[in-house]
């Protein structure tokens with residue numbers, strides 16, 4: 545009888561992921577805001593945004609195979625699942641995880657930074673791309689080619705730190721005709737830009753964008769696992 549073959553490192557990396565947390569909360573942003581949602585937070589991110597609220601996900605985490613992650617999600621009985629990070633696409637097995645979650649019948653979204661390619665993602669997944677503004681400190685990492693892989697169900701999010709960020713984002717809307725491609729979300733960076741100020745700017749300029757504040761932070765504050 546032949547010996548069972550040992551998986552190669554590449555095979556192992558394609559079937560398991562480093563996970564910081566799996567938790568149940570209300571979706572705090574994007575177009576499913578308010579829905580009970582299970583969040584799968586993958587460990588690691590190659591970016592270092594000034595306002596990052598998930599630095600605890602940069603390191604550590606626990607290796608889990610896809611079956612264990614699916615079981616972790618299933619225990620909450622929710623309809624919506626969001627795969628987030630860190631930067632989830634930095635891990636090779638993120639794409640197979642997204643497909644398995646879709647196959648299991650969940651409504652799946654992916655939160656990603658706009659700094660990595662978003663091709664070859666299961667078409668059933670709603671992509672929420674967080675394009676980086678100058679105020680983030682990571683604007684040079686943006687890959688504007690991600691827009692080629694976005695559709696009206698997807699969302700491009702701008703987290704804005706100040707008026708300069710707002711004007712930069714407003715210019716990008718025109719430069720790439722973004723509202724014709726996907727939904728656009730404008731959100732104030734928590735604790736940096738007064739939400740009402742941003743709302744007034746959007747209305748004054750008649751922008752075709754959706755204003756958002758992070759619901760989970762209004763409810764529970766800036767704490768992990770919420």
Ligand code: SF4
Nearest residue numbers: 589591592593596630
């Ligand atoms: S991309 Fe997201 S997780 Fe990574 S540093 Fe920026 S805000 Fe934090």
